[in-house]
Amino acid sequence: MTHSDGAHMAAEIAEQPAVLARVAAEAGPRLAEVARAIQARRPRFVLLASRGTSDHAALYAKYLIEIRLGLPAGLVSPSTMTVYGSRPELRDVLFLAISQSGGSPDLIDSVSAARDCGALTVAVTNNPSSELARAAELSVDVRAGAERAVAATKSYTAQLLALYLLLMPLAAGGPDNGQLAEQAAAVSQAARTTLDRSEEVSAVASAYRQADRLLTTARGFGYPTAREAALKLMETCYLGAQAFSGADLLHGPMAMVDAELPVLAVATPGAGGRAMLAVLERLRQRQPALVVVGGLPGLPGELPVLPVSTEGLPEELFPVVEILPLQQLSYQLARLRGADPDAPRGLAKVTRTW
Amino acid sequence: MTHSDGAHMAAEIAEQPAVLARVAAEAGPRLAEVARAIQARRPRFVLLASRGTSDHAALYAKYLIEIRLGLPAGLVSPSTMTVYGSRPELRDVLFLAISQSGGSPDLIDSVSAARDCGALTVAVTNNPSSELARAAELSVDVRAGAERAVAATKSYTAQLLALYLLLMPLAAGGPDNGQLAEQAAAVSQAARTTLDRSEEVSAVASAYRQADRLLTTARGFGYPTAREAALKLMETCYLGAQAFSGADLLHGPMAMVDAELPVLAVATPGAGGRAMLAVLERLRQRQPALVVVGGLPGLPGELPVLPVSTEGLPEELFPVVEILPLQQLSYQLARLRGADPDAPRGLAKVTRTW
Numbered sequence: 169m170t171h172s173d174g175a176h177m178a179a180e181i182a183e184q185p186a187v188l189a190r191v192a193a194e195a196g197p198r199l200a201e202v203a204r205a206i207q208a209r210r211p212r213f214v215l216l217a218s219r220g221t222s223d224h225a226a227l228y229a230k231y232l233i234e235i236r237l238g239l240p241a242g243l244v245s246p247s248t249m250t251v252y253g254s255r256p257e258l259r260d261v262l263f264l265a266i267s268q269s270g271g272s273p274d275l276i277d278s279v280s281a282a283r284d285c286g287a288l289t290v291a292v293t294n295n296p297s298s299e300l301a302r303a304a305e306l307s308v309d310v311r312a313g314a315e316r317a318v319a320a321t322k323s324y325t326a327q328l329l330a331l332y333l334l335l336m337p338l339a340a341g342g343p344d345n346g347q348l349a350e351q352a353a354a355v356s357q358a359a360r361t362t363l364d365r366s367e368e369v370s371a372v373a374s375a376y377r378q379a380d381r382l383l384t385t386a387r388g389f390g391y392p393t394a395r396e397a398a399l400k401l402m403e404t405c406y407l408g409a410q411a412f413s414g415a416d417l418l419h420g421p422m423a424m425v426d427a428e429l430p431v432l433a434v435a436t437p438g439a440g441g442r443a444m445l446a447v448l449e450r451l452r453q454r455q456p457a458l459v460v461v462g463g464l465p466g467l468p469g470e471l472p473v474l475p476v477s478t479e480g481l482p483e484e485l486f487p488v489v490e491i492l493p494l495q496q497l498s499y500q501l502a503r504l505r506g507a508d509p510d511a512p513r514g515l516a517k518v519t520r521t522w
Numbered sequence: 523m524t525h526s527d528g529a530h531m532a533a534e535i536a537e538q539p540a541v542l543a544r545v546a547a548e549a550g551p552r553l554a555e556v557a558r559a560i561q562a563r564r565p566r567f568v569l570l571a572s573r574g575t576s577d578h579a580a581l582y583a584k585y586l587i588e589i590r591l592g593l594p595a596g597l598v599s600p601s602t603m604t605v606y607g608s609r610p611e612l613r614d615v616l617f618l619a620i621s622q623s624g625g626s627p628d629l630i631d632s633v634s635a636a637r638d639c640g641a642l643t644v645a646v647t648n649n650p651s652s653e654l655a656r657a658a659e660l661s662v663d664v665r666a667g668a669e670r671a672v673a674a675t676k677s678y679t680a681q682l683l684a685l686y687l688l689l690m691p692l693a694a695g696g697p698d699n700g701q702l703a704e705q706a707a708a709v710s711q712a713a714r715t716t717l718d719r720s721e722e723v724s725a726v727a728s729a730y731r732q733a734d735r736l737l738t739t740a741r742g743f744g745y746p747t748a749r750e751a752a753l754k755l756m757e758t759c760y761l762g763a764q765a766f767s768g769a770d771l772l773h774g775p776m777a778m779v780d781a782e783l784p785v786l787a788v789a790t791p792g793a794g795g796r797a798m799l800a801v802l803e804r805l806r807q808r809q810p811a812l813v814v815v816g817g818l819p820g821l822p823g824e825l826p827v828l829p830v831s832t833e834g835l836p837e838e839l840f841p842v843v844e845i846l847p848l849q850q851l852s853y854q855l856a857r858l859r860g861a862d863p864d865a866p867r868g869l870a871k872v873t874r875t876w
Contacts, residue, residue, distance in 0.1 A: 212566075212567075212611070212614070213566070213567045213594055215594055215596075219769065219770060219773045220770065220773030220774050221773075221774070223770070230596075230599070231599065231602060234598075234599065234602040234608055234610060235602050235606045235608045238608060238609065238610040238611055239610055239611065240567055240569050240596060240610055240611075240612060240615055241596050242567075242569075242584075242594060242595050242596020242597065243596065243597070244588075245584070245585065245588065245742075245745070245767070246769070247741050247742045247745075247767070247769065247794070247797065248585060248588040248589050248742075251741060251742050251793050251794065251797045252589045252742060252793055254588055254589045254592060255592065256588060256592040256593055256594055257566070257592055257593065257594075258594060260566070261594055272773075274769060380734060380735065381734065381735060381762040387601050387605060388599075388601045388602075388605050388606060391599070391601075399774050399775070402774060402775050402777060402778050403774045403775070403777050404777075406777055406778045406780070407778070408735040408762045408764060408778065408783075410762060410764055413599070413601070415573065415600070415601065415628060415875035416573060416574065416577070418873050418875055419573045419574030419575075419626075419873045419875070420574050420575070420753050420756060420757045420869065420873075421753070421756050421757070422868045422869060423756060423757050423758075423760055423866040423867055423868050423869050424756050424760045424761070424762065425868065426760070429762075439605050439606055440601070440605065443601065443605045454868060512777040513777055514776045514777050514779065514808060515774065515776060515777050519772050519773045519774075521769035521772055521773065
């Protein structure tokens with residue numbers, strides 16, 4: 169293993185504005201074609217299968233599907249099919265598999281089983297020649313380009329935008345092709361503006377240098393960001409980072425929060441961010457040094473903020489930019505702590521699970 | 523608030539063999555009746571709504587539904603309906619809400635919305651006069667009896683057994699009423715045997731006395747146990763306890779594991795436990811002091827085990843007993859650390875979220 173000391177991760181974080189533009193330009197036509205094929209089959213239920221970072225892209229898709237498509241959806245536990253041999257009745261089901269590498273055997277087997285059980289299977293990968301892409305009836309390459317750091321960054325934001333472009337044409341009153349192209353251009357620009365504002369990230373990284381644990385929280389469209397940020401901090405900094413929806417936090421884990429536990433709350437203007445206001449009030453009583461990602465009017469007191477540009481974006485696209493300062497934080501904190509974010513101990517780029 | 527120093531939690535843990543017998547005897551007939559009503563409506567998809575400990579009962583139900591009923595299922599994010607006002611098409615959907623108190627406004631609103639959207643709504647609560655029970659078309663009282671400790675124990679195992687008795691009559695080739703009664707008697711006896719073996723729990727509690735973080739892991743039917751154990755340790759001991767499916771662990775969080783991080787792996791003989799063998803091998807390389815809950819043949823080396831009695835039980839009922847030594851561990855560790863597990867800081871028994 170080469171010791172690149174995070175050079176790959178840094179480059180891949182910085183590349184995201186260009187990657188997002190490429191997703192729209194190069195994957196856009198295929199995404200529109202697959203969207204039409206899905207529409208023709210009129211699915212009534214959506215299942216999502218994924219692992220790791222892609223699980224958070226799947227969670228994002230679940231919110232889009234429930235809120236904008238008005239369809240019930242569920243995240244699959246692959247073990248039900250691979251360990252227990254379940255063969256459910258999947259007529260009228262869209263089975264969406266999301267994976268950077270397209271190489272994990274349990275996902276490939278789940279897609280094959282779902283296809284046998286009558287589902288329309290669609291794979292969203294960053295590797296069009298993967299076994300997962302071949303196993304699914306339809307597949308899309310998100311065109312993030314080769315990702316060399318083990319910690320996924322650009323493949324994640326590319327998945328988010330690809331899922332938005334795939335699913336929004338299925339929403340009643342959703343954006344047309346021209347509007348989608350405009351939104352994709354706006355998200356690329358917002359990503360550039362957000363990445364350029366990194367001085368606040370450095371201050372938070374310094375403050376967290378000695379932390380052993382950390383908590384992230386959000387609601388609604390912000391929740392996948394909280395989950396992905398926690399995973400990134402676990403992978404690159406070996407921090408015990410835990411993510412909770414703002415509501416779930418109040419049902420138990422709040423007991424752990426004290427002045428010693430750093431908390432990162434995602435709250436960007438929008439319904440999800442506004443629903444966090446009451447949670448932020450409760451958190452502030454226990455952890456005065458709370459950091460808010462995004463920042464919204466009506467925040468209690470003078471909380472430190474990691475700014476996120478959301479100019480011209482619908483709330484559904486906020487997750488693409490909200491994760492960026494948190495990727496930068498993971499990278500900077502790993503470097504401060506002497507870890508190599510390109511090659512975390514104990515991990516390989518393609519994880520094979522059964 | 524009275525300072526009962528964990529007397530309620532200790533009593534409620536010990537009461538579980540009797541509670542499980544009562545669930546079968548007193549809730550059994552109503553569960554069978556609701557099962558017949560569900561069968562008559564032939565649902566094609568199942569959605570589950572819950573918060574906190576009940577979320578882990580919902581996750582258990584999801585495995586039962588996917589594996590034994592062969593139906594696709596999903597865990598609802600209540601915010602999609604309550605924060606974003608989503609009104610999905612829920613014809614042919616069974617919407618199952620699980621809550622100890624039946625008092626959280628977001629669950630009540632989700633059930634009302636799901637009912638308006640065409641779902642068959644069923645509430646499983648420990649409070650038959652709750653607003654949640656009234657909001658649902660059908661409801662079942664699990665009959666765990668009043669629970670006074672904030673950390674839920676007997677209401678959780680009562681929910682698990684109630685869900686088993688509710689759902690298994692819908693499984694092709696599932697147990698008949700006589701077999702269900704025998705299984706319920708066996709699980710009550712297995713709970714008694716498991717609770718009586720608490721010396722190993724005391725040894726693990728002493729070993730974890732200074733721990734700040736902890737990791738739990740399992741696969742398949744054991745996974746809800748890993749999740750619930752982590753929540754219990756967070757609530758009562760303020761430990762940074764994190765739960766991962768054995769497969770997800772390999773996709774990132776494994777990087778955090780080192781000899782300083784205590785790991786509790788649930789692996790009881792059965793398909794889920796056997797699927798953990800490869801994960802245990804990987805974990806052992808990084809954390810030699812791994813503790814196994816359950817214990818199964820072929821375990822690497824001389825790992826310490828928290829024994830679980832599963833005599834006469836199908837794997838689907840293992841979760842009812844697997845959680846018991848972990849409840850005892852949470853209680854004992856909280857007491858060793860000087861916390862009051864009956865009244866964790868920052869929590870109330872009924873959590874109201876919107």
